[in-house]
Amino acid sequence: MRSLLATAGAFVALACAPAVQAGDKANRAEYPVFTGAYEPEDVDERGLWESFDEVERKVATSKDLIRDEGINQYMKDVLCRSVGDDRCNATRIYVVRNNAFNASMAPNGMMMVNSGLLLRMRNEAELASVLGHEFSHFEQRHSLQLFKRLRSGSDIASIVSVVVGVPLGAFFLLDVFSFNRDMEKEADVASADYLAASPYASRAAADIWVRLIDEDDARAEERKRRKRGRSTGWFASHPAPLARSEYLARATAEHADDGDYGFERYGETMDPYLLTFFEDQLQRNDFAASKFILDQMGGDQWRPIHYVMQGELYRKRGLPRDLVTAEEAYRTAIEAGSTRPEAWRGLGLTLMRARNREQGAEALATYLELAPDAPDAPMMQMMIKGS
Numbered sequence: 230m231r232s233l234l235a236t237a238g239a240f241v242a243l244a245c246a247p248a249v250q251a252g253d254k255a256n257r258a259e260y261p262v263f264t265g266a267y268e269p270e271d272v273d274e275r276g277l278w279e280s281f282d283e284v285e286r287k288v289a290t291s292k293d294l295i296r297d298e299g300i301n302q303y304m305k306d307v308l309c310r311s312v313g314d315d316r317c318n319a320t321r322i323y324v325v326r327n328n329a330f331n332a333s334m335a336p337n338g339m340m341m342v343n344s345g346l347l348l349r350m351r352n353e354a355e356l357a358s359v360l361g362h363e364f365s366h367f368e369q370r371h372s373l374q375l376f377k378r379l380r381s382g383s384d385i386a387s388i389v390s391v392v393v394g395v396p397l398g399a400f401f402l403l404d405v406f407s408f409n410r411d412m413e414k415e416a417d418v419a420s421a422d423y424l425a426a427s428p429y430a431s432r433a434a435a436d437i438w439v440r441l442i443d444e445d446d447a448r449a450e451e452r453k454r455r456k457r458g459r460s461t462g463w464f465a466s467h468p469a470p471l472a473r474s475e476y477l478a479r480a481t482a483e484h485a486d487d488g489d490y491g492f493e494r495y496g497e498t499m500d501p502y503l504l505t506f507f508e509d510q511l512q513r514n515d516f517a518a519s520k521f522i523l524d525q526m527g528g529d530q531w532r533p534i535h536y537v538m539q540g541e542l543y544r545k546r547g548l549p550r551d552l553v554t555a556e557e558a559y560r561t562a563i564e565a566g567s568t569r570p571e572a573w574r575g576l577g578l579t580l581m582r583a584r585n586r587e588q589g590a591e592a593l594a595t596y597l598e599l600a601p602d603a604p605d606a607p608m609m610q611m612m613i614k615g616s
Contacts (some may be wrong), residue, residue, distance in 0.1 A: 241515035258355065258425040263315040266338060267370050277376055281337040288323050288341065295324040295344065303498050304360070311357035312364050312423045320364060328509040330441065334363040336372035347499060348506040349440070349616065351520055354433035354490025361420035361427075369419065371412045417473060421480040430488035435477035442471065451517035457599075500534050504571060507538045516546050540575045547582070555579045564573050570600035574609070581612060590616040 269275045288294060302374070304324060309317035320338045326342040334340050340363050350356045366372065415432070424431035449456040502525075510519050519542055527535040540558035543551040559576035562569070573596035580589030590613045597609055 258422065260313045260316075260423070260426045263313070263368070265321075266319045266367075267336070267373060274376070275372070278337050281335045281339060284335065285321070285323075285337065286574060287337045288325070288339070291325065293325045293327065294455070297502075298445075300324055300498070301348075302384075304356075307353055307357050308340075308360045309429050310362065311361045311429065315425070316364060316368065320367065322360075326505075326509060328506075328513060332359055332363050334366040334369065334372075336370070336376075338367060340367075344502070344506045346508060348503065348510060348526070349437075349444075350495065351436075351492070351525065351528070352433065353495040354429040354489065355432075355437055356495065357427065357429045358420050358424055358431075358434035358437070361423040362416045365419035365423070366412065366417035367447040369412075369415060374412075375409075382385075402611065413423060415474070417477055418480050421477055424488070429487050430490050431465065431477075431480075432482075433490060434480075435474045438471070438474035438477070440525055443454070444518050444525075446522040448515060452517075485595045500532070503534055504538060504541070504569065511541065511545055515543070533565040534561035534569065535563065537569055537572045537575065540572070540579070542577050544575055544582075551569060552579055552583045556583070568599075570596050570603065573599060574603075574605075577609075581616070586616040 269278045288425075301322065301324060304322045305317065308320065308322065311317075320340050322340045322342060324342050324344065324347070328345040328348075329343055330346050330349055331343045332341060332346055340360070342363075344362070346359065350359070372557060411599070421431050421434050424434060448457050507519070507523070508523065513519070523535065523542060525539055536558045540555045540562065543555040543558065556576065556579050559572050559579065562572045563576070573592050577589045577592030577596055580586070593609050595611050597603070597606055597613075600606070603609070
């Protein structure tokens with residue numbers, strides 16, 4: 230999947246939660262036999278693999294890489310549940326801080342998942358469908374197919390020779406090997422088949438695409454631009470989102486399974502990271518889309534972290550009425566039992582901005598009690614003294 234909208238405490242909770250057993254799922258399909266990872270056969274292919282190995286080394290040392298053991302183990306666990314142990318052990322997953330909805334798969338087994346994608350997932354089954362989609366590109370050797378087409382031209386030598394010096398943010402090779410529409414559809418259908426054989430509900434695969442359309446519609450309305458057609462492709466290499474949702478719905482209906490969605494496990498695991506991911510999203514200055522993401526994430530069961538995020542959303546936009554909404558959100562989070570210091574920080578900054586300096590200083594003082602080593606502690610202390 231490439232560029233759809235723009236281009237270990239938590240894990241303990243997951244490990245302790247009762248796992249869905251394979252036998253609990255009605256009409257469960259069988260995983261096809263895994264033939265193993267492809268081994269390069271000639272000098273050109275070995276050169277390509279070495280180039281991707283170098284990209285992987287850059288990713289592994291990038292400042293944007295999320296190194297937290299909890300979230301990385303969780304991602305591996307979801308992939309294994311989705312495609313089976315034999316398949317998942319052939320890959321390495323890297324989670325990077327990037328606010329775009331995106332994931333990518335390299336032919337050497339490197340999978341990259343953006344934090345912006347994790348922010349938009351509502352449950353574990355949806356995440357499993359994305360990871361299964363990416364693995365399908367790997368298993369069906371789509372990158373190798375594209376490489377063989379390129380090799381017949383004169384540009385393959387330059388592609389391999391420059392990759393080592395390319396900055397991480399460019400991901401030159403991954404862009405060159407973006408998959409075409411037929412490959413994307415093939416990976417979509419394979420992902421639905423994986424889910425049918427897994428403990429997860431395969432129906433989750435179709436839900437993501439409708440939300441992406443709605444998110445983009447919210448963005449278009451705010452920016453007063455024409456909405457994209459739901460039946461047209463947003464990118465030359467991808468099927469139209471509505472068509473994608475429809476053929477995935479048909480594929481999963483054939484399985485008629487009743488698997489698990491994993492709402493609670495996903496929420497428990499992601500809660501510690503959601504605020505950071507949402508702060509990255511807010512840097513896009515994209516209020517309507519950010520509000521849509523938050524509303525979809527919370528659904529009808531908002532947790533304290535969602536109210537903290539709502540406070541951040543309105544505080545950062547900062548219109549007069551927004552400060553009232555932000556204050557209410559932070560107070561709701563605190564009353565609901567939030568232990569996040571950011572709730573008190575946001576409340577204090579909101580009150581200060583609304584010229585309620587005394588209560589603002591009290592809230593900031595509580596923030597510093599909860600997070601005495603916070604990077605912004607000196608600035609908060611100055612604000613308290615100046616009140």
